[in-house]
Amino acid sequence: MExxxxxxxxxxxxxxxxxxxxxxxxxxxxxxLLVKLERHEASVRELxxxxxxxxxxxxxxxxxxLAVHVRGQR
Numbered sequence: 001m002e003x004x005x006x007x008x009x010x011x012x013x014x015x016x017x018x019x020x021x022x023x024x025x026x027x028x029x030x031x032x033l034l035v036k037l038e039r040h041e042a043s044v045r046e047l048x049x050x051x052x053x054x055x056x057x058x059x060x061x062x063x064x065x066l067a068v069h070v071r072g073q074r
Contacts, residue, residue, distance in 0.1 A: 005065060012062045019055055023047055034059035 001009075013030065020027035025044060027033050036044045037056045044052060 009062060009065055012058050012065075016055060016058050016062070019051065019058075023051055030059060030062065034063060 016030060016033075017027055019025075020033070025033070025047065033044075034056065035041075037052055037059065047055070
């Protein structure tokens, strides 16, 4: 992975973890957290709409960056 991409991923992950810590949401598995947000699961329903959308956006961007990296390795 390119250093610039790794730095961006690190920033995204730090921001997600900071939001989760502030909101009291478990976020050890970031991919699973995105699935929970997309499915509006009970464990994330207590989040306000802006917080849920911010997390969803950051995690979607992370997923897309990882997908581009994987495709680039083929």
